Every structure is written in structure tokens, then in C-alpha cells.
Amino acid sequence: MQQSTSGTTVTLEPDRELTAAELATRHGMAVSGARPGLFPYLGQLWSRRHFIWAYASARLISTYTNARLGQVWQVITPLANAGVYFLVFGVLLGTNHGIDNFIGYLCTGIFIFTFTQQTVTTAARSISDNLNLIRAVHFPRASLPLTSVLVQLQQLAPSMTVLAAIMLVTGEGIDLSWLLLLPALALQTVFSTGLAMTVARWASRTSDLSQLLPFIMRTWLYASGVFYSLDRFTTDLPGWVAGVLHLNPMAVYIDLVRYALMDSMGSRPPGYLWPAALGWAVVMGVAGFIYFWRAEEEYGRG
Template identity: 50%
Template sequence: MPETAVADTATGVPLKELAARHGLASSGRLLGPVEYARQLWGYRHFITAHAKAKTVSTLGTTNLGTLWQVLTPAINALVYYIIFGVIIGTGANTTNFVPYLCIGVFVFGFTQATVSQGVNSITGNLGLIRALHFPRASLPLSAALVEIRNFITAMGVLLIIVLITGEPVNLQWLLILPAMVLQAMFNMGMAMGGARLGSKMRDIKQLIPFIMRFWMYASAVLYPVTRFTDHLHGWKLHLVEANPMLVFVELYRHSLMENVTLAGSPRLLWTEAVIWAVVVCGAGFLYFWRGEKGYGRG
């Protein structure tokens, strides 16, 4: 028996046609990815306001407040320098190991914090999700925005460390701006992908610290990148050097330090960074978008 179109009793126009004429859609319909992206842009003020509120609620109750945005990476760098630079001596053959190490710690910490916050962005805001209607990707993007702001502040401290350890200021320092943009794109994709994983597998957040620690050791953050070339060859070396966090760390070192040995040519590193940023940002967005209707249920 053919399906009969439901019509408005006053006009006789089918309701589906009437809804389309006035720009209405089913409340349960999953928006297309382009339409969803436009909706996210419309909520940009909500995202920035939520990020600001998150920062205030996290640091506002401490005595030093936002100063912790600077102190946390600086203390981490100091601890790692004492252990790896002084006690173990991993940087004995590296020129100016202090900024070399600090750049790695600060840059990796940017992604590490974003991933950790992104994984918890859905499960930590269930009350907000169930109370209000908004594109759920606003939450991992808000978490990423918080860490972008923190990293910009931390970069001021990093530049001071680089200066006082003898690295000269030059035009190459401007390369940190596109490097930050690419890493921020990469982090947003990781945050969105992690947010969906965290909402489906609650135990994943317990594994994140171990995953990030292993990733840090595999990214030449705490030791010279030449350790890889000394012990690996062929496809194994190429695989390790394609690690996105190794690529981003090396770009910052190339931008801020002179006479530093890199994992590859600057052209190769920039090419890999662009590819990683675009692919991960796009894949993370699509992966999160596909689960939009399921967040907050159950």
C-alpha cells in the first residue's frame, strides 16, 4: 500500500514540503558534515565563553591562579633536565641541551594536555549536554582552545629560556607561528577523536597517561633525535621519524635554535606537519560528527 503524505489541514500542502519551504528539519536528523561545521561556527562565541569559564573554574581556586599555566611546563622541564640532562646525561653530545629539552617538553605538553582534556570533554559535561541543545563538538574544541591559550602563555617563558641560554633572535623565529597553527589543528582533531572514544569507552582515560608517556619517549623529547639514527635503519627509522609529535617538536627546534641536528630536512618536516594536521583534524572531526546523536545518552 503506497505511503500517504501527511498534509496541513488548513492549506492542504504536504507537511514535508511545508517544512522544507520554511527551512525546518527533523529534530533527530544528523546534519551533514558541512552543515554541522557551519553550525559549529555559529556557536563560536559559546565555545570561547565555555573555554574561558573552564580556565577560571580550574585555576581560580588556587593561590597562584593563571600563573600555573607558566609554572607547570617550566617545572616539568626542570625535573626532566635534572634527571635526563644532569643525572643520566642524555644531552652530553648535544649543543645547548637546555633549550633543546625545554622545547620538546613544552611542545609535547601542549598536545598531551589537549588529548587528556579532550577525552574527558563529553563524560565531564553530561549535565550540560542533557540540559542544552548545541553541537557537541563545541566541548572538545573548547578544551583544545583552553590549551591553545595556555600554550601561548607558556611560549613566552620558552622564548625567554631560549634567549638566556644563548640562542640569537632571528627571522626564523617567525616560523613558530605556522608551526603553532598546524599543531593546534592536529590537537583539535585528536581532541574530537578522543572525545568520542572517551564517551564510548570510559576506561580509556585511565590508559591515556601511559599512552602519552610512551608517545613522549618515542618523540625524542628527552634525548637527541640522533639516538634513532644510531640504532635504527631502513623502514624502521622512516616510521619513527614520521611520528607526528617528533615532527612538530623538530619544527620548533628548527625555528628557535641554530646548528641543531634534525630528524629530516626542514622541507620534509613541514610537508609531514601539514599532512598530519589536515588528516588528523579532518578525520577527528568526521569521526566525532558520526557519533553526534549518541552523546549524553545512557
């Protein structure tokens, strides 16, 4: 529509109703739960670090609230698993042949694998178990799988104390190589965190994944050299199959801890172990975090 005023023609837009999106933009409103940039997202996680740690501690305590022995089960459970596996694999199947200090070898594999196994299993439920919290409060959703990691880290500490005692009882001596346990566990933690975030996103879309995970993790357990020496059982396999098994991330982290704590393993680990451990940690840690972050707006919806 045109209107002439004092010889000047002014074009007027016809009146129309603004959409909700246009009104929101005009008044500086943003989408609720919109995904922030990657680095601002990291800043949000850091600012909520006290909440994440407190939530993890509360979850750990609540896990053993109804158990008479309480958090002593953090130590009893892996030891009981080690006893069962020793009976089955060491005594009945004889996989201990050629392995000095099979008890220390077996316990190391079980304790280290259990850390990643439990981290991934609990992270798979971290979104579905907290839908009410996600829908009621705005916070970076990565806090939830990170909580699963911290819970398992707190459980790992007493397990490592018990493992050190097992090493001493079975004849391993304390030396400077034990300090390599710290970087090995740090790299495994980064790897496990990335894997936990990947599985958390998958499970948030497919609830059946939580039912499949026990079978997947059990298969992974048997392929990681927890109960036997990979060198002994891969001699007749094609070279590429043996290479895949040796580069399996859990086999890598388990062997690093074994070489750190056990003199009977030899003075130096194979040259590929540390580069492989670092590579798995960087790739899985970064890729898993970004993969989870990209779906930030989807969690708790539907």
C-alpha cells in the same frame, strides 16, 4: 472497502491509527538531536563561536581558582617539569651529549608535547563531564572538544613567551626564522584538534580510555625525542623503525619549533619535516572531525 456513488466506485482505506513517526512527518517535525549535514554542522559551530570561546575562558579561570598563584601556574608547571626532566635525563642519564643548548632543546620538547598531551587528555573527558549540558541543551557536540583545544591554546601563549626568554638566556639569537613558529604551531593545533575529537568519541563509548591515556601519552612522550636526539639513539635500529620514529607527528612538530627558535640546530630543517607536518595536520584534522561528527546523535544517550 468499496463504495458506489452515482455509478463511480471509490476505494476507501480502513480506518487505522497513525504511528508517532507518521504523525511527526505529517506535521513537519524532525528528530531531536538528529545529525545535520557536514557543512550545516560547520555553520552551527561557527554561529556558536562566541559561546565556545567564553566557555573555554571560563574553564581556564576556574582551573586555577583555588590556587593562590592563580594562572601563574600555567608557566610554573611546564618549567617544573623541565627541571625534573633535566635532572633525570640531562644529569643522571646523560642524554644531553651531542646537543648544543640542551636546556632550550629540552624545554621546547616539553612545552610543545604538553600542548597536545593536555588537549587530548581533557578532550577525553569533554563528553562525560558535560552529560547534563548535552541532555538539556541542543548544540553541536564538537563544541566540547573544541573548548579543550582553546583552553590549551590560551595556556600555550604564556608558555611560548617563557620559552622565548629561555632561548635568549641560553644564547639563541632572535632572527626571522622565529616567525616559522606560527605556522608550526598552527599545523600542530589542527592535528591536535582532530586527535582530540577522535579520542573524545572513543572515550564517550569506553570510559576506561581515560584511565589508559596517561600510559599511552607517557609512551608517546618517550618516543618523540623530547629528552634526547632521535638521530643518536636510532643509529643501531632497523631503517623502518628509525623512519617511523622520525615521522612520529609529535617528533615532527617539536623539531619544527626547535629549528625555528634554535640556531644551534642548524640553518635548515630536514626536507621531510614541513610536508610531514602538513600531512599529519590535514589527515588527522579532517578525519578526526568527520569521525566525531558521524556520532553526533549518540553523545549523551544511554
